Amino acid sequence: MADKQQQVVVKRARHKSSVKDPGTPGVLKMTKDRFTFMANDPSSPVKLNVEFRTIKGHKFTKDGTKQALLNLTQDQGGNYIFEFENFPDRNVCKDFVASAIALSGEAGRTVPEKSAVPIQDEQLSAAEMERRIKLLQEDSDLQKLHKQFVIGGILSEAEFWATRKKLLEQNYSRRPKQRVALKNDMWSTKPLADGQSNRVTFNLTPEIILQIFAEKPAVRQAYLNFVPNKMTEKEFWTKYSRAEYLHSTKNVIAAAAEAAEDEELAVFLKQDDMLVNEARKKIRQVDPTLDMEADEGDDYMHLPIQDHGLPRNDNKDVLDSQYEPYRRSFSQHLNQHAAVVLQGRVIDVELGDTRSVAEALARTKHAELAKDASDVYLDKERLERISRMTEIEDLQAPRDPAVAPLSIKDPRDYFDSQQANAFSTLGDTVSGAKQLKCSVSTREAYCSLKECISEIKFQGLTEPTINSEVAFKVLNGLAQNISSNKYHLGRNPNESILDSLPKITREELLLHWSSIQELLKHFWSSYPITTKYLLTKATKLKDAMSQIYPKLQEIKESVQSDLRHQVSLLVQPMLQALDAAFAHYDADVQNRSARSGERPNGF
Amino acid sequence: MSPPVPSKILTDDVSLLMVLIDTNPHFWSSIKPHFSFSKFLSHVLAFLNSILLLNQLNQVVVLATGINSCGYVFDSSSGSVSQRAESLLPKLEEFAENDESLSERDDDSGNGVGSSLLSGSLSMALCYIQRVFRSGPLHPQPRILCLHGSPDGPGQYVAIMNSIFSAQRSMVPIDSCVIGIQHSAFLQQASYITGGVYLKPQQLDGLFQYLATVFATDLHSRNFLRLPKPVGVDFRASCFCHKNTIDMGFICSVCLSIFCKHQKKCSTCGSTFGQAKTLDPSASQQR
Numbered sequence: 001m002a003d004k005q006q007q008v009v010v011k012r013a014r015h016k017s018s019v020k021d022p023g024t025p026g027v028l029k030m031t032k033d034r035f036t037f038m039a040n041d042p043s044s045p046v047k048l049n050v051e052f053r054t055i056k057g058h059k060f061t062k063d064g065t066k067q068a069l070l071n072l073t074q075d076q077g078g079n080y081i082f083e084f085e086n087f088p089d090r091n092v093c094k095d096f097v098a099s100a101i102a103l104s105g106e107a108g109r110t111v112p113e114k115s116a117v118p119i120q121d122e123q124l125s126a127a128e129m130e131r132r133i134k135l136l137q138e139d140s141d142l143q144k145l146h147k148q149f150v151i152g153g154i155l156s157e158a159e160f161w162a163t164r165k166k167l168l169e170q171n172y173s174r175r176p177k178q179r180v181a182l183k184n185d186m187w188s189t190k191p192l193a194d195g196q197s198n199r200v201t202f203n204l205t206p207e208i209i210l211q212i213f214a215e216k217p218a219v220r221q222a223y224l225n226f227v228p229n230k231m232t233e234k235e236f237w238t239k240y241s242r243a244e245y246l247h248s249t250k251n252v253i254a255a256a257a258e259a260a261e262d263e264e265l266a267v268f269l270k271q272d273d274m275l276v277n278e279a280r281k282k283i284r285q286v287d288p289t290l291d292m293e294a295d296e297g298d299d300y301m302h303l304p305i306q307d308h309g310l311p312r313n314d315n316k317d318v319l320d321s322q323y324e325p326y327r328r329s330f331s332q333h334l335n336q337h338a339a340v341v342l343q344g345r346v347i348d349v350e351l352g353d354t355r356s357v358a359e360a361l362a363r364t365k366h367a368e369l370a371k372d373a374s375d376v377y378l379d380k381e382r383l384e385r386i387s388r389m390t391e392i393e394d395l396q397a398p399r400d401p402a403v404a405p406l407s408i409k410d411p412r413d414y415f416d417s418q419q420a421n422a423f424s425t426l427g428d429t430v431s432g433a434k435q436l437k438c439s440v441s442t443r444e445a446y447c448s449l450k451e452c453i454s455e456i457k458f459q460g461l462t463e464p465t466i467n468s469e470v471a472f473k474v475l476n477g478l479a480q481n482i483s484s485n486k487y488h489l490g491r492n493p494n495e496s497i498l499d500s501l502p503k504i505t506r507e508e509l510l511l512h513w514s515s516i517q518e519l520l521k522h523f524w525s526s527y528p529i530t531t532k533y534l535l536t537k538a539t540k541l542k543d544a545m546s547q548i549y550p551k552l553q554e555i556k557e558s559v560q561s562d563l564r565h566q567v568s569l570l571v572q573p574m575l576q577a578l579d580a581a582f583a584h585y586d587a588d589v590q591n592r593s594a595r596s597g598e599r600p601n602g603f
Numbered sequence: 604m605s606p607p608v609p610s611k612i613l614t615d616d617v618s619l620l621m622v623l624i625d626t627n628p629h630f631w632s633s634i635k636p637h638f639s640f641s642k643f644l645s646h647v648l649a650f651l652n653s654i655l656l657l658n659q660l661n662q663v664v665v666l667a668t669g670i671n672s673c674g675y676v677f678d679s680s681s682g683s684v685s686q687r688a689e690s691l692l693p694k695l696e697e698f699a700e701n702d703e704s705l706s707e708r709d710d711d712s713g714n715g716v717g718s719s720l721l722s723g724s725l726s727m728a729l730c731y732i733q734r735v736f737r738s739g740p741l742h743p744q745p746r747i748l749c750l751h752g753s754p755d756g757p758g759q760y761v762a763i764m765n766s767i768f769s770a771q772r773s774m775v776p777i778d779s780c781v782i783g784i785q786h787s788a789f790l791q792q793a794s795y796i797t798g799g800v801y802l803k804p805q806q807l808d809g810l811f812q813y814l815a816t817v818f819a820t821d822l823h824s825r826n827f828l829r830l831p832k833p834v835g836v837d838f839r840a841s842c843f844c845h846k847n848t849i850d851m852g853f854i855c856s857v858c859l860s861i862f863c864k865h866q867k868k869c870s871t872c873g874s875t876f877g878q879a880k881t882l883d884p885s886a887s888q889q890r
Contacts (some may be wrong), residue, residue: 178793475816
């Protein structure tokens with residue numbers, strides 16, 4: 001009865017005027033913006049058709065109580081109580097009502113588009129709507145903007161959210177919760193040795209089993225092969241524990257002896273061939289064109305402590321070659337363990353059933369192998385890249401550049417322009433505009449320079465170096481300059497002018513600033529105007545901006561006189577930006593009308 | 604170079620000051636009624652001596668910026684004993700001679716004051732500073748002071764910007780004291796970008812006081828001293844067609860040159876611009 005997309009919900013229900021009322025049975029039908037109730041009895045006066053816009057909240061009884069009630073409350077105090085036949089029904093309706101109320105509360109009415117090109121109505125999924133609503137609820141500034149523009153009809157929903165895609169995506173990707181990773185505990189299978197008796201106990205939890213299967217593919221394979229055909233699970237793990245115990249005693253000869261007797265045990269004691277294969281494959285995938293520079297830190301041979309504290313294996317006991325396969329390499333084990341832990345959990349199977357875990361892991365490994373094998377294209381690309389990077393440059397023919405060369409005509413033009421700009425905008429004193437004329441020839445100029453130098457050489461420095469009055473004036477001037485700068489730019493770097501304004505003014509200014517930003521962003525993006533849609537959009541935006549303009553003027557006047565200057569400094573750039581936008585709009589309108597005046601009808 | 608200094612004497616406020624003196628003869632003769640080169644030199648020499656007195660390990664190096672060449676005229680750390688600033692005078696005379704001989708004989712230009720080679724002396728100062736950096740981990744903190752008055756030469760724009768960026772990268776502030784009539788856009792940008800002080804003294808006969816109050820401060824003390832700041836540096840672009848300063852304009856997507864009006868072709872790189880399709884009122888009615 002409920003549509004897949006939850007657009008319409010139809011349920012049997014009873015409408016009650018109060019909780020005690022038995023209610024009139026009927027059919028409750030809910031769509032996104034309204035719900036209707038039709039009584040079964042056609043003569044009954046109860047017929048409801050209510051928009052969700054008027055519904056402000058909903059209440060419901062807990063699951064499991066006597067009645068499955070849903071109470072929809074209105075703003076003015078009226079309410080509609082419905083009783084459902086069962087709780088699942090009621091819950092479906094309840095959820096639908098919740099999203100419908102949220103939707104109608106937040107989404108503004110879309111302005112009917114007069115444009116010739118119709119804008120597709122966005123088919124929003126419920127998830128998308130929820131995301132937007134959640135975002136609006138979290139950020140009150142965004143909500144204010146949204147209310148002002150979208151509900152005010154100046155911008156449409158699509159336009160408003162078009163520039164905020166990043167926010168929506170961010171919100172969405174925060175969903176997945178953190179998962180627990182594998183434990184980084186290598187010694188989890190350490191036996192508990194009972195000091196008195198000769199028993200050693202191993203504790204194997206499903207977690208540990210998962211880790212063993214991930215780290216040692218040979219064990220996993222053995223498990224799949226042996227259990228339940230050759231031995232039970234308990235026997236398997238006993239054998240495995242025995243193997244671990246033998247390894248931990250580091251008695252290679254004993255390990256070899258036991259392996260010779262029990263062939264299943266031998267599987268656990270030997271080197272893991274599957275691991276070796278995997279390692280070989282990984283090595284082959286390393287990019288040979290990687291350029292790594294070796295420095296002192298990479299010198300493993302001459303370390304003062306051998307092997308970073310680990311005892312080195314060579315030159316110790318030279319055993320017979322028959323014992324070689326039974327020797328365990330600690331560093332290999334450590335590397336494999338680290339790789340597995342970093343990879344994390346690759347399978348999602350329940351840990352209880354060992355066999356399914358083993359199978360799942362085997363499956364993932366197979367999938368990886370298959371992917372690698374089929375990646376011929378990747379291989380080809382690698383080969384190409386290798387050949388490109390190892391080519392000998394002087395044996396190659398010159399390669400044509402893929403781009404056309406850039407030719408800049410005259411750099412002096414550019415530099416001259418910057419020069420003129422700098423002078424005209426520095427707003428200097430009266431003498432700024434005048435260029436100094438030098439009417440002296442070069443030789444004379446040099447002469448006078450040299451004269452000055454020899455003057456000092458013979459007379460020495462002027463005494464006193466500086467007149468005390470002049471010095472005093474200079475000091476005062478500097479001090480005043482510094483303190484006035486301080487006043488303009490804030491008492492300390494952390495404080496800003498905004499903090500010294502009264503709170504209301506500050507809030508208003510910030511709100512106006514963000515709305516102007518938003519409006520200007522949309523305004524400038526709609527130029528050049530090529531369609532009617534853009535034209536109407538630009539007009540709408542211009543009207544909205546012209547409404548804000550007088551508000552800014554008001555703020556300037558409403559502030560106290562001592563803050564007025566600073567506030568006008570703050571407001572000035574906003575007014576300038578708005579003026580520029582208005583000027584552009586007016587110029588464009590004029591152009592347009594002039595052009596349309598030129599063209600006679602019947603083009 | 605002086606022998607390496609033991610660490611316990613090298614305190615935070617030891618500075619290496621590179622002073623670039625503008626010796627453009629045209630500029631100095633044009634400014635003659637207000638301020639003479641000899642008065643200027645006496646202020647500067649007194650200032651240099653006082654820097655050397657502030658700390659035993661301070662170093663001062665003076666470069667002269669001429670119109671045809673630049674050169675070192677004083678290095679306080681040369682020789683076994685730290686020298687007084689007056690010893691720069693003979694060297695300065697020599698430099699002026701040399702500079703004169705490099706200028707063309709028939710250049711009797713009576714129009715306008717030419718620019719001096721600021722980019723050259725900035726580069727030389729930065730090279731000296733690099734040498735100091737490489738002399739070891741213990742060295743005084745370098746900064747550059749430009750005493751400049753000649754107008755900016757547009758041909759030096761790129762070279763000066765390069766020096767500014769390399770100074771910024773080596774964290775060497777460039778202070779500017781502009782003694783000319785006009786502000787210098789290059790030096791404003793230099794001080795802004797490298798974090799130095801820009802000042803145009805109102806009273807040139809109080810130059811020593813300006814130098815001693817503002818430019819004698821070492822880098823360590825600048826963390827807690829307030830120094831004059833210009834109200835704003837103008838970074839606005841100017842259009843290429845009219846050289847006006849503009850806030851909004853059109854930009855060529857190939858060479859990034861700026862125009863205030865829509866153009867058919869870029870005047871700098873020659874690429875042609877496409878036309879935007881404009882709305883036809885008669886055509887839209889048909890839809």
